Amino acid sequence: MNLRQESHPLVVVGAGPAGLCAAMEAAEAGLPPLVLDEGSKGGGQLVKQIHRFFGSREHGAGKRGFQIAEELVSGCLGKGVEIRLGHKVLGFFPDGRLLVEGGQGVFVLQPGATVLATGAVEKSFPFPGWTLPGVMGAGAAQTLVNQHRVLPGRRALMVGAGNVGLIVAYQLLQAGVEVAGVIEVNRTVGGYAVHAQRLRREGVPILLRHRLRAAEGEKEVESVLVEDMERGTWKRFSVDTLCLAVGMAPQAELAAMRGCHLVYLPELGGFLPWHDRAMRTDCPGVYVAGDLAGVEEASVAMDEGRLAGLAAALDAGVLDPGKAAERMEEVMERLELLRGGPFGEPRRKAKERLNSLTVLAMGSAGRKASIHGRTGRR
Protein backbone atom coordinates (compact mmCIF):
# COMPACT_ATOMS: atom_id res chain seq x y z
CA MET A 1 0.00 0.00 0.00
CA ASN A 2 1.35 3.37 -0.99
CA LEU A 3 0.54 5.99 1.61
CA ARG A 4 1.05 9.70 1.20
CA GLN A 5 4.05 10.94 3.19
CA GLU A 6 4.71 14.35 4.69
CA SER A 7 7.77 15.66 6.50
CA HIS A 8 7.58 18.26 9.26
CA PRO A 9 10.30 19.68 11.53
CA LEU A 10 8.01 19.24 14.55
CA VAL A 11 4.76 17.36 15.05
CA VAL A 12 2.68 17.97 18.18
CA VAL A 13 0.09 15.32 19.02
CA GLY A 14 -2.78 16.89 20.93
CA ALA A 15 -4.16 20.44 20.77
CA GLY A 16 -4.84 20.83 24.48
CA PRO A 17 -3.10 23.36 26.74
CA ALA A 18 0.18 21.40 26.71
CA GLY A 19 0.30 20.82 22.96
CA LEU A 20 -0.69 24.38 22.03
CA CYS A 21 1.87 25.92 24.40
CA ALA A 22 4.58 23.58 23.07
CA ALA A 23 3.65 24.61 19.52
CA MET A 24 3.70 28.30 20.39
CA GLU A 25 7.15 28.15 22.02
CA ALA A 26 8.61 26.10 19.18
CA ALA A 27 7.13 28.41 16.55
CA GLU A 28 8.49 31.43 18.39
CA ALA A 29 11.94 29.79 18.46
CA GLY A 30 11.84 29.06 14.72
CA LEU A 31 10.81 25.40 14.68
CA PRO A 32 7.49 25.36 12.77
CA PRO A 33 5.09 22.83 14.27
CA LEU A 34 2.19 20.86 12.87
CA VAL A 35 -0.44 20.19 15.56
CA LEU A 36 -2.82 17.23 15.27
CA ASP A 37 -5.96 16.62 17.29
CA GLU A 38 -8.79 14.15 16.84
CA GLY A 39 -11.38 16.54 18.27
CA SER A 40 -13.32 19.14 16.32
CA LYS A 41 -12.13 22.05 18.47
CA GLY A 42 -8.69 23.16 19.64
CA GLY A 43 -8.07 23.59 23.37
CA GLY A 44 -8.47 20.02 24.60
CA GLN A 45 -10.35 19.67 27.85
CA LEU A 46 -10.17 23.43 28.47
CA VAL A 47 -13.03 23.73 25.99
CA LYS A 48 -15.47 22.35 28.55
CA GLN A 49 -14.14 24.20 31.60
CA ILE A 50 -16.45 27.06 32.53
CA HIS A 51 -15.18 27.87 36.03
CA ARG A 52 -12.62 30.59 36.68
CA PHE A 53 -9.04 29.41 37.03
CA PHE A 54 -6.73 30.13 39.95
CA GLY A 55 -3.00 30.68 39.57
CA SER A 56 -1.02 33.45 38.00
CA ARG A 57 -1.32 35.68 34.97
CA GLU A 58 0.80 33.32 32.81
CA HIS A 59 -1.82 30.64 33.36
CA GLY A 60 -4.84 32.77 32.64
CA ALA A 61 -6.00 33.14 36.25
CA GLY A 62 -9.45 34.68 36.61
CA LYS A 63 -10.43 33.48 33.15
CA ARG A 64 -12.65 30.55 32.33
CA GLY A 65 -11.15 27.47 30.69
CA PHE A 66 -12.88 27.86 27.33
CA GLN A 67 -11.64 31.45 27.11
CA ILE A 68 -8.06 30.27 27.74
CA ALA A 69 -8.57 27.65 25.01
CA GLU A 70 -9.65 30.32 22.52
CA GLU A 71 -6.64 32.47 23.41
CA LEU A 72 -4.21 29.58 23.00
CA VAL A 73 -5.65 28.64 19.62
CA SER A 74 -5.57 32.20 18.31
CA GLY A 75 -2.07 32.65 19.79
CA CYS A 76 -0.92 29.62 17.80
CA LEU A 77 -2.61 30.74 14.60
CA GLY A 78 -1.04 34.18 15.05
CA LYS A 79 2.38 32.56 15.06
CA GLY A 80 1.61 30.62 11.90
CA VAL A 81 1.10 27.26 13.61
CA GLU A 82 -0.81 24.76 11.49
CA ILE A 83 -3.52 22.98 13.51
CA ARG A 84 -5.29 20.04 11.89
CA LEU A 85 -8.43 19.05 13.75
CA GLY A 86 -10.28 15.80 13.16
CA HIS A 87 -6.94 14.03 12.75
CA LYS A 88 -6.29 10.91 14.78
CA VAL A 89 -2.80 9.47 15.28
CA LEU A 90 -3.17 5.73 14.84
CA GLY A 91 0.44 4.73 15.39
CA PHE A 92 3.88 5.95 16.43
CA PHE A 93 6.54 3.59 15.17
CA PRO A 94 9.98 2.91 16.66
CA ASP A 95 11.54 4.54 13.55
CA GLY A 96 9.84 7.80 14.58
CA ARG A 97 7.13 7.91 11.90
CA LEU A 98 3.48 8.56 12.69
CA LEU A 99 0.45 7.00 11.05
CA VAL A 100 -2.40 9.49 10.88
CA GLU A 101 -6.07 9.28 9.88
CA GLY A 102 -7.89 12.43 8.87
CA GLY A 103 -8.62 14.80 6.04
CA GLN A 104 -8.25 12.74 2.88
CA GLY A 105 -7.70 9.41 4.61
CA VAL A 106 -4.67 7.72 6.12
CA PHE A 107 -1.17 9.13 5.68
CA VAL A 108 2.33 8.95 7.13
CA LEU A 109 4.18 11.74 8.89
CA GLN A 110 7.94 11.91 9.14
CA PRO A 111 8.64 14.34 11.98
CA GLY A 112 11.99 15.85 12.86
CA ALA A 113 10.87 15.95 16.48
CA THR A 114 7.62 14.96 18.17
CA VAL A 115 5.86 16.37 21.22
CA LEU A 116 3.30 13.97 22.64
CA ALA A 117 0.58 15.82 24.52
CA THR A 118 -2.13 13.18 24.39
CA GLY A 119 -3.60 13.98 27.78
CA ALA A 120 -5.36 11.61 30.11
CA VAL A 121 -8.40 9.37 30.15
CA GLU A 122 -10.90 8.97 32.97
CA LYS A 123 -10.51 5.92 35.13
CA SER A 124 -13.32 3.54 35.86
CA PHE A 125 -13.72 0.46 38.00
CA PRO A 126 -15.99 -2.54 37.77
CA PHE A 127 -19.18 -2.82 39.85
CA PRO A 128 -22.53 -4.47 39.18
CA GLY A 129 -24.26 -2.49 36.44
CA TRP A 130 -21.18 -0.54 35.38
CA THR A 131 -21.93 -0.98 31.67
CA LEU A 132 -25.47 0.41 31.83
CA PRO A 133 -26.12 3.49 29.70
CA GLY A 134 -26.25 6.45 32.09
CA VAL A 135 -23.02 5.41 33.83
CA MET A 136 -20.35 7.78 32.56
CA GLY A 137 -17.19 9.61 33.41
CA ALA A 138 -17.69 12.95 35.15
CA GLY A 139 -15.75 14.50 32.27
CA ALA A 140 -18.22 13.02 29.78
CA ALA A 141 -21.13 14.65 31.62
CA GLN A 142 -19.16 17.89 31.67
CA THR A 143 -18.50 17.66 27.92
CA LEU A 144 -22.21 17.11 27.32
CA VAL A 145 -23.53 20.03 29.36
CA ASN A 146 -20.81 22.63 28.79
CA GLN A 147 -19.62 21.91 25.26
CA HIS A 148 -22.52 20.23 23.48
CA ARG A 149 -25.21 21.80 25.70
CA VAL A 150 -27.29 18.71 26.23
CA LEU A 151 -28.19 17.00 29.50
CA PRO A 152 -26.80 13.52 30.27
CA GLY A 153 -29.99 12.82 32.25
CA ARG A 154 -32.40 14.45 34.69
CA ARG A 155 -31.03 13.36 38.06
CA ALA A 156 -27.44 12.39 38.82
CA LEU A 157 -25.24 10.97 41.55
CA MET A 158 -21.54 11.84 41.58
CA VAL A 159 -18.90 9.40 42.78
CA GLY A 160 -15.76 11.09 44.13
CA ALA A 161 -15.37 14.37 46.02
CA GLY A 162 -12.10 15.45 44.46
CA ASN A 163 -11.99 18.65 42.42
CA VAL A 164 -13.36 17.02 39.27
CA GLY A 165 -16.32 15.50 41.11
CA LEU A 166 -17.14 18.72 42.97
CA ILE A 167 -16.75 21.03 39.98
CA VAL A 168 -18.70 18.84 37.59
CA ALA A 169 -21.49 18.26 40.14
CA TYR A 170 -21.89 22.03 40.41
CA GLN A 171 -21.80 22.47 36.64
CA LEU A 172 -24.50 19.81 36.26
CA LEU A 173 -26.64 21.92 38.61
CA GLN A 174 -25.93 25.02 36.54
CA ALA A 175 -27.07 23.20 33.41
CA GLY A 176 -30.30 22.08 35.04
CA VAL A 177 -29.59 18.54 36.21
CA GLU A 178 -30.75 17.63 39.69
CA VAL A 179 -27.79 16.35 41.71
CA ALA A 180 -28.84 13.82 44.33
CA GLY A 181 -25.46 13.88 46.06
CA VAL A 182 -21.72 13.37 45.91
CA ILE A 183 -20.37 10.22 47.55
CA GLU A 184 -16.80 9.72 48.70
CA VAL A 185 -15.13 6.74 50.39
CA ASN A 186 -12.62 8.90 52.27
CA ARG A 187 -13.25 10.75 55.52
CA THR A 188 -12.51 14.12 53.97
CA VAL A 189 -13.34 16.01 50.81
CA GLY A 190 -10.42 15.66 48.40
CA GLY A 191 -10.98 18.86 46.43
CA TYR A 192 -10.80 22.53 47.33
CA ALA A 193 -13.15 23.62 50.14
CA VAL A 194 -14.56 26.45 47.99
CA HIS A 195 -16.01 23.95 45.48
CA ALA A 196 -17.54 21.83 48.26
CA GLN A 197 -19.10 24.88 49.92
CA ARG A 198 -20.75 25.94 46.69
CA LEU A 199 -22.46 22.56 46.40
CA ARG A 200 -23.56 22.55 50.03
CA ARG A 201 -25.04 26.02 49.58
CA GLU A 202 -27.24 24.57 46.85
CA GLY A 203 -28.35 21.83 49.20
CA VAL A 204 -26.39 19.00 47.58
CA PRO A 205 -25.26 16.50 50.23
CA ILE A 206 -21.61 15.39 50.20
CA LEU A 207 -21.65 11.96 51.79
CA LEU A 208 -18.25 10.96 53.17
CA ARG A 209 -17.43 7.30 53.94
CA HIS A 210 -19.99 6.19 51.38
CA ARG A 211 -19.19 3.54 48.80
CA LEU A 212 -20.74 2.78 45.43
CA ARG A 213 -22.18 -0.73 45.33
CA ALA A 214 -24.26 -1.08 42.16
CA ALA A 215 -26.05 0.65 39.33
CA GLU A 216 -29.46 -0.84 38.63
CA GLY A 217 -31.82 -0.68 35.70
CA GLU A 218 -33.33 -2.63 32.84
CA LYS A 219 -32.08 -0.74 29.81
CA GLU A 220 -30.49 2.30 31.46
CA VAL A 221 -29.61 3.45 34.98
CA GLU A 222 -32.74 3.73 37.12
CA SER A 223 -31.19 3.66 40.59
CA VAL A 224 -27.87 3.38 42.39
CA LEU A 225 -27.02 1.43 45.53
CA VAL A 226 -24.63 3.05 48.00
CA GLU A 227 -23.17 1.70 51.24
CA ASP A 228 -22.76 3.86 54.33
CA MET A 229 -19.39 2.48 55.44
CA GLU A 230 -19.67 3.65 59.05
CA ARG A 231 -23.08 2.17 59.74
CA GLY A 232 -22.91 -0.71 57.29
CA THR A 233 -26.32 0.28 55.89
CA TRP A 234 -27.27 0.63 52.22
CA LYS A 235 -29.18 3.40 50.49
CA ARG A 236 -30.89 3.44 47.13
CA PHE A 237 -30.75 6.65 45.11
CA SER A 238 -33.35 7.08 42.42
CA VAL A 239 -31.20 8.60 39.64
CA ASP A 240 -30.87 8.10 35.88
CA THR A 241 -27.22 9.15 35.69
CA LEU A 242 -24.15 7.99 37.58
CA CYS A 243 -20.98 10.03 37.13
CA LEU A 244 -17.58 8.64 38.07
CA ALA A 245 -14.89 11.07 39.16
CA VAL A 246 -12.38 8.53 40.37
CA GLY A 247 -9.20 9.81 38.82
CA MET A 248 -7.49 9.96 35.47
CA ALA A 249 -4.68 8.02 33.82
CA PRO A 250 -2.12 9.30 31.30
CA GLN A 251 -2.80 8.18 27.73
CA ALA A 252 0.61 6.63 27.20
CA GLU A 253 -0.20 4.22 24.35
CA LEU A 254 1.57 6.17 21.59
CA ALA A 255 4.62 6.77 23.80
CA ALA A 256 4.75 3.06 24.64
CA MET A 257 4.39 2.12 20.99
CA ARG A 258 7.30 4.39 20.10
CA GLY A 259 9.42 2.62 22.72
CA CYS A 260 9.51 5.27 25.43
CA HIS A 261 10.34 3.88 28.83
CA LEU A 262 7.28 3.96 31.10
CA VAL A 263 7.38 4.34 34.87
CA TYR A 264 4.57 3.80 37.37
CA LEU A 265 3.80 6.73 39.65
CA PRO A 266 0.39 6.47 41.35
CA GLU A 267 0.48 10.14 42.45
CA LEU A 268 0.57 11.11 38.78
CA GLY A 269 -2.12 8.72 37.56
CA GLY A 270 -0.23 5.49 36.82
CA PHE A 271 2.06 4.59 33.93
CA LEU A 272 3.67 7.54 32.17
CA PRO A 273 6.73 8.06 29.96
CA TRP A 274 9.97 8.74 31.80
CA HIS A 275 11.13 12.29 31.13
CA ASP A 276 13.72 14.75 32.32
CA ARG A 277 13.00 18.24 33.68
CA ALA A 278 12.90 19.62 30.14
CA MET A 279 10.29 16.98 29.15
CA ARG A 280 12.65 14.83 27.03
CA THR A 281 11.87 11.11 27.00
CA ASP A 282 14.56 8.45 26.62
CA CYS A 283 13.77 8.33 22.87
CA PRO A 284 15.76 11.03 21.05
CA GLY A 285 13.52 13.69 19.55
CA VAL A 286 10.44 12.64 21.52
CA TYR A 287 9.06 14.96 24.19
CA VAL A 288 6.03 14.74 26.46
CA ALA A 289 3.92 17.36 28.23
CA GLY A 290 0.69 17.80 30.15
CA ASP A 291 -1.41 15.03 31.64
CA LEU A 292 0.48 12.40 29.63
CA ALA A 293 3.56 13.35 31.67
CA GLY A 294 1.57 13.00 34.91
CA VAL A 295 -2.03 14.01 35.60
CA GLU A 296 -1.99 17.47 37.15
CA GLU A 297 -3.82 20.61 36.08
CA ALA A 298 -4.14 22.83 33.02
CA SER A 299 -1.69 25.46 34.25
CA VAL A 300 0.98 22.79 34.80
CA ALA A 301 0.20 21.39 31.35
CA MET A 302 0.76 24.81 29.78
CA ASP A 303 4.16 25.24 31.40
CA GLU A 304 5.25 21.69 30.64
CA GLY A 305 4.22 22.33 27.05
CA ARG A 306 6.38 25.45 26.97
CA LEU A 307 9.33 23.41 28.27
CA ALA A 308 8.81 20.69 25.66
CA GLY A 309 8.62 23.26 22.87
CA LEU A 310 11.79 24.95 24.10
CA ALA A 311 13.64 21.65 24.46
CA ALA A 312 12.61 20.54 20.96
CA ALA A 313 13.79 23.85 19.47
CA LEU A 314 17.03 23.72 21.46
CA ASP A 315 17.79 20.12 20.47
CA ALA A 316 16.99 20.91 16.83
CA GLY A 317 19.63 23.61 16.97
CA VAL A 318 17.36 26.54 16.14
CA LEU A 319 17.36 28.10 19.61
CA ASP A 320 20.36 29.73 21.29
CA PRO A 321 21.31 27.56 24.34
CA GLY A 322 21.73 30.58 26.61
CA LYS A 323 18.34 31.94 25.69
CA ALA A 324 16.74 28.52 26.07
CA ALA A 325 18.27 27.99 29.52
CA GLU A 326 17.08 31.38 30.71
CA ARG A 327 13.52 30.82 29.52
CA MET A 328 13.41 27.24 30.82
CA GLU A 329 14.59 28.32 34.25
CA GLU A 330 11.79 30.87 34.41
CA VAL A 331 9.16 28.26 33.49
CA MET A 332 10.60 25.66 35.87
CA GLU A 333 10.41 28.14 38.76
CA ARG A 334 6.74 28.73 37.98
CA LEU A 335 6.11 24.98 37.92
CA GLU A 336 7.72 24.71 41.33
CA LEU A 337 5.27 27.31 42.63
CA LEU A 338 2.30 25.56 41.02
CA ARG A 339 3.22 22.36 42.85
CA GLY A 340 3.56 24.14 46.19
CA GLY A 341 1.07 23.68 49.01
CA PRO A 342 -0.56 20.52 50.36
CA PHE A 343 -2.34 19.70 47.06
CA GLY A 344 0.78 19.92 44.93
CA GLU A 345 3.25 18.37 47.34
CA PRO A 346 2.71 14.66 46.46
CA ARG A 347 2.92 15.48 42.73
CA ARG A 348 6.08 17.55 43.21
CA LYS A 349 7.73 14.70 45.11
CA ALA A 350 6.67 12.15 42.48
CA LYS A 351 8.14 14.31 39.70
CA GLU A 352 11.39 14.62 41.68
CA ARG A 353 11.51 10.87 42.10
CA LEU A 354 10.91 10.45 38.38
CA ASN A 355 13.64 12.90 37.40
CA SER A 356 16.17 11.21 39.66
CA LEU A 357 15.38 7.66 38.50
CA THR A 358 18.21 5.45 37.38
CA VAL A 359 16.83 2.86 35.03
CA LEU A 360 18.20 0.82 32.21
CA ALA A 361 15.90 1.12 29.25
CA MET A 362 15.97 -0.40 25.81
CA GLY A 363 16.59 2.43 23.38
CA SER A 364 14.58 2.83 20.21
CA ALA A 365 17.08 0.88 18.12
CA GLY A 366 17.18 -1.94 20.64
CA ARG A 367 20.41 -0.71 22.25
CA LYS A 368 20.63 -0.26 25.97
CA ALA A 369 20.67 3.31 27.14
CA SER A 370 21.10 4.48 30.67
CA ILE A 371 18.46 7.02 31.53
CA HIS A 372 20.48 8.35 34.43
CA GLY A 373 22.86 11.05 33.33
CA ARG A 374 21.37 11.51 29.88
CA THR A 375 21.36 15.06 28.67
CA GLY A 376 18.74 14.29 26.08
CA ARG A 377 20.87 16.01 23.43
CA ARG A 378 21.33 14.17 20.22
Place this chain on the structure above:
Amino acid sequence: MKNGKGCSGKAPGMRVRGHPVMGEPPGGREIIIFLDGKPLPAREGEPLAAALFASGIRVAHYAAGGREPRGPFCMIGRCTECRMVLEGRGMVLTCLTPAEEGMRLHTPGRREKA
Protein backbone atom coordinates in the same frame (compact mmCIF):
# COMPACT_ATOMS: atom_id res chain seq x y z
CA MET B 1 -30.56 28.37 40.56
CA LYS B 2 -32.54 25.59 42.18
CA ASN B 3 -31.40 21.98 42.27
CA GLY B 4 -33.00 20.16 39.36
CA LYS B 5 -35.27 22.98 38.26
CA GLY B 6 -33.05 24.08 35.40
CA CYS B 7 -31.19 27.34 35.19
CA SER B 8 -34.18 29.22 33.83
CA GLY B 9 -36.38 27.91 36.62
CA LYS B 10 -38.57 26.02 34.16
CA ALA B 11 -38.72 22.30 33.63
CA PRO B 12 -35.98 21.86 31.04
CA GLY B 13 -35.90 19.79 27.88
CA MET B 14 -32.74 17.82 27.29
CA ARG B 15 -31.10 20.86 25.64
CA VAL B 16 -29.42 23.27 28.04
CA ARG B 17 -31.00 26.71 27.78
CA GLY B 18 -30.44 30.00 29.60
CA HIS B 19 -27.17 28.82 31.14
CA PRO B 20 -26.00 31.19 33.94
CA VAL B 21 -22.44 31.34 32.55
CA MET B 22 -22.68 30.31 28.92
CA GLY B 23 -26.00 31.89 27.98
CA GLU B 24 -27.83 30.46 25.00
CA PRO B 25 -26.12 27.75 22.92
CA PRO B 26 -24.65 28.72 19.55
CA GLY B 27 -27.41 27.99 17.06
CA GLY B 28 -26.45 25.28 14.62
CA ARG B 29 -28.83 24.75 11.69
CA GLU B 30 -31.71 22.41 12.59
CA ILE B 31 -31.41 19.22 10.57
CA ILE B 32 -32.94 15.76 10.51
CA ILE B 33 -31.04 12.51 11.04
CA PHE B 34 -32.46 9.00 11.16
CA LEU B 35 -32.10 6.44 13.92
CA ASP B 36 -33.10 2.92 12.93
CA GLY B 37 -35.30 4.47 10.26
CA LYS B 38 -37.01 7.03 12.49
CA PRO B 39 -36.39 10.78 12.00
CA LEU B 40 -34.75 12.75 14.83
CA PRO B 41 -33.91 16.45 15.10
CA ALA B 42 -30.24 17.42 15.35
CA ARG B 43 -28.05 20.50 15.11
CA GLU B 44 -25.69 20.51 12.19
CA GLY B 45 -22.11 19.86 13.32
CA GLU B 46 -22.85 18.62 16.82
CA PRO B 47 -21.63 15.10 17.57
CA LEU B 48 -24.20 12.45 16.71
CA ALA B 49 -24.09 11.26 20.34
CA ALA B 50 -25.08 14.74 21.53
CA ALA B 51 -28.03 14.78 19.15
CA LEU B 52 -29.15 11.44 20.57
CA PHE B 53 -28.81 12.67 24.18
CA ALA B 54 -30.89 15.70 23.18
CA SER B 55 -33.70 13.29 22.29
CA GLY B 56 -33.17 11.33 25.50
CA ILE B 57 -31.56 8.39 23.68
CA ARG B 58 -28.61 6.93 25.56
CA VAL B 59 -28.31 3.40 24.18
CA ALA B 60 -25.74 3.33 21.38
CA HIS B 61 -25.48 -0.38 20.80
CA TYR B 62 -26.14 -3.79 22.34
CA ALA B 63 -23.31 -6.09 23.37
CA ALA B 64 -23.19 -9.70 24.56
CA GLY B 65 -25.40 -11.07 21.80
CA GLY B 66 -27.93 -8.28 22.09
CA ARG B 67 -28.49 -8.64 25.83
CA GLU B 68 -26.46 -5.70 27.18
CA PRO B 69 -27.26 -2.12 26.23
CA ARG B 70 -24.23 0.19 26.12
CA GLY B 71 -23.97 3.95 25.94
CA PRO B 72 -21.37 6.73 25.79
CA PHE B 73 -18.93 6.70 28.70
CA CYS B 74 -16.12 9.16 27.88
CA MET B 75 -17.45 11.44 25.09
CA ILE B 76 -13.90 12.09 23.86
CA GLY B 77 -13.30 9.17 21.53
CA ARG B 78 -11.54 6.78 23.88
CA CYS B 79 -13.96 4.27 25.35
CA THR B 80 -15.68 3.21 22.04
CA GLU B 81 -18.93 2.56 23.94
CA CYS B 82 -20.76 5.14 21.78
CA ARG B 83 -20.10 3.22 18.57
CA MET B 84 -22.93 2.87 16.07
CA VAL B 85 -23.32 2.05 12.39
CA LEU B 86 -23.56 5.05 10.08
CA GLU B 87 -24.80 4.18 6.59
CA GLY B 88 -22.02 4.60 4.04
CA ARG B 89 -19.34 4.90 6.69
CA GLY B 90 -19.62 1.72 8.76
CA MET B 91 -18.93 1.71 12.50
CA VAL B 92 -18.22 5.21 13.83
CA LEU B 93 -17.65 6.81 17.22
CA THR B 94 -20.78 8.92 17.55
CA CYS B 95 -19.13 11.20 20.15
CA LEU B 96 -16.67 12.48 17.52
CA THR B 97 -18.72 12.29 14.32
CA PRO B 98 -20.44 15.59 13.41
CA ALA B 99 -24.11 15.37 12.45
CA GLU B 100 -25.01 16.08 8.81
CA GLU B 101 -28.39 16.36 7.15
CA GLY B 102 -30.00 13.00 6.42
CA MET B 103 -27.42 10.80 8.14
CA ARG B 104 -28.78 7.34 8.84
CA LEU B 105 -27.70 5.70 12.09
CA HIS B 106 -28.32 2.15 13.17
CA THR B 107 -28.12 0.59 16.62
CA PRO B 108 -25.80 -2.43 16.35
CA GLY B 109 -26.94 -5.57 18.12
CA ARG B 110 -30.50 -4.33 18.50
CA ARG B 111 -33.10 -7.06 18.47
CA GLU B 112 -36.27 -6.15 16.62
CA LYS B 113 -39.09 -5.89 19.09
CA ALA B 114 -42.23 -7.82 18.17
